[in-house]
Amino acid sequence: MAKDKTKSKETKSFFGVFLEELTSGSLLIPILAIISGLILGGLIVAITTEDVYTTWSRSPIEAIGLGVNAALKSYAALFNGSIGNPGRIISALQSGEAAELNRAFNPILESLTKSVPYIFAGLAVALGFRAGLFNIGAEGQLFMGAIFAVWIGFALKGLPTIIHLPLALGAGALGGAIWGFIPGFLKAKTGGHEVINTIMMNYIAFRLSEYLLRGPLQRPDTSNPISPFIEESAKLPRFFGSPIRFHLGFFVALLVAYGVYWLLFKTKWGFELRTVGINPRAARYAGMNIVSVTVIAMSLSGALAGLAGANEVLGLNYTLAPAFSSGFGFDSIALALIGKSHPVGVVLAALLFGTLRNGAIQMQIAANVPIDIISVMQALILAFIAAPAIIRTIYRLRAPDEEESIVLIRGWGG
């Protein structure tokens, strides 16, 4: 992101930036990339439809029709599964039955719920990018956050929610922060590259969680690697009845996103962090403490990722088991890129990811589209965003006056 642009943002409010991003065209490329990804995704659905091939020899036109039909059907399923079935919502509103209303409004609320870990983990990576640090360890930090949170969640008993829940969330943040601090410290003090060290810390976290689930954290009276349930008082409260899982974590995530925005763009320390990220030598000449900025930035990044793990444990699963994350920490690297390492962009990108993931369920059920197609679609969207020149060429957009300098490049510079 160009320097003068970031400066102009400092004076604007959170939502001012949001509106400006939407209208000024800096969001144009991501939006066009998403549209292109969806179109190509539809094409893939069409060409993986068996009927298209069986019909092709008889009538190519009919086959194409079948393919288009399959693509439209799967996008209808995606919409119904992630936003809601309009017909069903209307009939639920007319009937006024609580159970029916819950089911009708569940899709959109579930999409929001699914985006929560993406928001936290995306913020973690984005904060690292801003400081010129490439935090690939979000996944491991997320595991540590989940481990700490679940432990505080089930080990402490008899506390009121008002104490227990913040304590458990804080423990999650602390777990992630420790896992971020170590590579941050190694980077600042010894020059050990954070990319390598965060990857290695991931493996330590994965294997540590496996060990703990077989040992100290294992549920009593079972032979399975699964932790005890957390106490009622440590759960992030849900707002509606079954099956809606929408919980307080979503608002916590928005609050934290605002906090990160404020920290980055409204404080002196945030200015130092961004300066170190853009040009560490200049920062040093300006008298900034690069060591402390690097260590604190990595710790904060880890804490944010830790909150993602804590949120899954305290808001959804209430217990820790193997395969607890499908790779939020890795997806969030891409997500931070889509969001241009800006908290507003990260939140929007996280909502997109959550929506796609949630819609994938109905795509499987109603349109028989494998869940992998959704992953392919995400990858296509990412590829388009990462290569803006493609989008500019396809849609004949003017190239920006100034070459866009991507902050993350510094991560490789050491």
Place this chain on the structure above:
Amino acid sequence: MSRKLYSLGALLIVGSLLLAACGGSSAGEGTLVCQVTDTGGIDDASFNQTAWNGVEQAIANLGIEGQFLESQEQADYETNINAFIDQGCDLIITVGFLLGDATAAAAVANPDQTFGIIDVNYLDFSNVTGHDFATDQAAFLAGYIAAETTQTGIVGTFGGINIPPVTVFMDGFWYGVQYYNNENGTDVQVLGWDPAAQDGLFTGNFDSLDDGRAFAESLMDEGADIIMPVAGPVGLGSAAAVQERGNAWLIGVDSDWTKSAPEYADIVLTSVLKNMDETVYQQIENVIAGTPSGALIVGNLENGGVGIAGDFDVQSLIDGIVAGTIQTAP
């Protein structure tokens, strides 16, 4: 992905063949059976896939409809089960202990929904049927055959992690060897498992093929010429090691390894089969007939829920085990 697409394609083909033939019984017409996989996915070459085979057989023979949802992470279990409840499934099959908590919660919240859960025997709800397997019975047969076949008089086994679903194989194997010894006055040794202490050789994981290779090599160094690895894909590493030495046999577990790992078919003596498809099929039949399946369906030698692959003359042993006169576990 391609494999998933392939399996989907296969499903579509099965469906279209069915339509074309208009054949099969239609007893299950209008019955919807839904399966939620764990994170292994529908094509895991293990219990998710085998359970789905049971649904596919029911689609072909009984005319039911079947659907599956693949879980990518822990938080998906609840969502997927809820999506299927919403879909109006007559039976929801969940696979593995990882789905135990989510299935229990859904069973309480939806008392009218029928569930079946594979490899879990500890859920006690009127609407949940656990699918449990007397694997020791089949492993007993494998142990007996191993004792009969060995040239060195030493056979070996090792497990992934010391948990009952694993050690039940090793118990049965050990008892099968001892039974052969008692009958024939031989002294075939079993390395890697002590049923009295309930301890033995374990890799500590279910995914390191390298461990499988190392464990098999050390067992062969100790003189074992037949090895039964009870550690999922870890055993494929053992198969590679056995194939390289060329003077030993391997016993597969869960599915028939001559089919699931055909590259090692020449060194696979037999496989201890856990036929989840049989118990799934059985529960689907119960659901169609409207009879309750009860708290547990136990797959055993009698109902074909467990068995061994290959052609061996063990009918008298099977009769003894079914009649309860032969002991297969401590």
